[in-house]
Amino acid sequence: MDIGEPIAGTTSQRALDERREHHEHREHQVFSLRGSDASIQTFGVRRRLALGYASTLEDRVRAFFADETGGPNVLVGALPFDTNRDTLFFQPERVIWEGVENRMTGVARSNVPLRSSSLQIVGEPDAAAYAAMVEQALARIGAGDDLRKIVLSRRLRIHASAPVDPMAIVERLACDPKVTTFLVDLSVASGAHGHRLVGATPELLVSRKGLRIASHPLAGSAARSADPEVDRRAAEDLLRSEKDRREHALVVEAVFDTLSPVCAELSAPEGIGLQSTSTMWHLGTRIEGVLKSEEHGPSAAGLAAMLHPTPAVGGHPREAALEAIRALEPHDRGFYAGAVGWTDTKGDGHWYVALRCAEIRGSRLTLHAGAGIVAGSTPDREVAETSAKFRAMLHALGIHEDGAL
Ligand SMILES: C=C(O[C@@H]1C=C(C(=O)O)C=C[C@H]1O)C(=O)O
Numbered sequence: 313m314d315i316g317e318p319i320a321g322t323t324s325q326r327a328l329d330e331r332r333e334h335h336e337h338r339e340h341q342v343f344s345l346r347g348s349d350a351s352i353q354t355f356g357v358r359r360r361l362a363l364g365y366a367s368t369l370e371d372r373v374r375a376f377f378a379d380e381t382g383g384p385n386v387l388v389g390a391l392p393f394d395t396n397r398d399t400l401f402f403q404p405e406r407v408i409w410e411g412v413e414n415r416m417t418g419v420a421r422s423n424v425p426l427r428s429s430s431l432q433i434v435g436e437p438d439a440a441a442y443a444a445m446v447e448q449a450l451a452r453i454g455a456g457d458d459l460r461k462i463v464l465s466r467r468l469r470i471h472a473s474a475p476v477d478p479m480a481i482v483e484r485l486a487c488d489p490k491v492t493t494f495l496v497d498l499s500v501a502s503g504a505h506g507h508r509l510v511g512a513t514p515e516l517l518v519s520r521k522g523l524r525i526a527s528h529p530l531a532g533s534a535a536r537s538a539d540p541e542v543d544r545r546a547a548e549d550l551l552r553s554e555k556d557r558r559e560h561a562l563v564v565e566a567v568f569d570t571l572s573p574v575c576a577e578l579s580a581p582e583g584i585g586l587q588s589t590s591t592m593w594h595l596g597t598r599i600e601g602v603l604k605s606e607e608h609g610p611s612a613a614g615l616a617a618m619l620h621p622t623p624a625v626g627g628h629p630r631e632a633a634l635e636a637i638r639a640l641e642p643h644d645r646g647f648y649a650g651a652v653g654w655t656d657t658k659g660d661g662h663w664y665v666a667l668r669c670a671e672i673r674g675s676r677l678t679l680h681a682g683a684g685i686v687a688g689s690t691p692d693r694e695v696a697e698t699s700a701k702f703r704a705m706l707h708a709l710g711i712h713e714d715g716a717l
Pocket residue numbers: 463465515530531532533594624625649667668680681682683684701
């Protein structure tokens with residue numbers, strides 16, 4: 313972030329001072345979520361949320377805030393993809409809330425985080441092995457039981473010759489105004505030096521403000537093109553694709569089914585539409601609702617835990633799809649395809665699906681990308697879709713690679 317530049321909008325002197333201060337202490341930033349909604353950056357870890365395997369996340373969050381020991385009234389954190397794994401939640405020492413006007417977009421102010429000459433990139437599984445996984449998923453879907461969608465992912469392992477700067481990656485990802493960038497200091501839990509999760513997600517899992525909630529599930533994707541005509545056609549074809557609409561509908565139905573019991577009103581006023589990032593087109597449906605009860609309704613974190621994993625990252629039906637993912641994917645997803653966000657004492661908060669991300673450990677990065685497999689999917693197209701989904705992170709890293717990744 314270039315703090316020497318004039319800042320547009322209504323930025324106060326205090327906000328400027330805070331930005332300068334955090335710039336000077338950028339190594340202490342442990343969590344950030346920055347997008348078109350108000351953004352949050354946090355510094356230091358005041359207290360971690362106890363893990364408590366017997367109680368729900370909602371109960372643990374309530375108990376945390378009931379036990380008043382001061383500090384900011386917010387918990388930030390991440391849910392792993394596998395709900396049996398440990399969540400990472402903590403109360404920060406200091407919080408900076410930023411309005412939308414402070415969002416930095418357009419020009420990458422940072423140096424390219426990596427030089428491709430000093431890189432090793434390995435697909436794990438590689439593209440051919442992933443295509444074979446897709447074949448197996450299709451066989452399971454075609455087997456006659458009610459399995460209809462399995463989201464399969466693959467990874468790129470990147471080994472750089474020097475440690476990468478996670479903040480520089482986030483700043484470059486933020487050049488796309490359509491995404492919400494995130495950074496989570498995973499060393500809070502792992503203790504491993506330089507262990508971070510960074511990414512740029514287009515998908516809102518759930519937000520809550522007072523009684524109002526929203527979710528914007530995505531499913532059904534097409535790569536964008538630099539050629540405007542090809543790009544427009546890709547979007548039109550996606551909007552018309554029966555296979556992608558079917559894949560999308562499963563996610564929307566699951567979100568409605570999960571949220572209906574706690575809502576007095578729930579609707580998708582605009583129906584299915586196109587959502588874009590700088591590299592992808594997606595089918596998206598914005599869902600809006602009003603909770604039955606503000607005080608007794610679930611908090612934003614509780615809602616995220618109810619929804620996760622949606623069929624956008626798991627499949628349908630949920631348990632059968634998760635079993636298939638465990639059987640077919642040779643790797644642990646970690647926090648990829650989990651959720652990142654915050655929740656406060658009032659229950660308000662924002663949670664995003666942790667997509668288009670990289671787990672960083674010093675000079676090693678692991679990128680994940682997945683695609684929904686349904687009847688009508690083909691291995692080649694799913695390989696191409698996952699390649700396209702890697703592009704946002706690769707570009708942020710300074711890698712312009714369209715080859716056989
Ligand atoms: C699984 C990913 O993305 C999800 C899967 C999509 C799809 O299958 O079309 C679209 C958006 C996301 O919900 C990913 O980016 O890795």
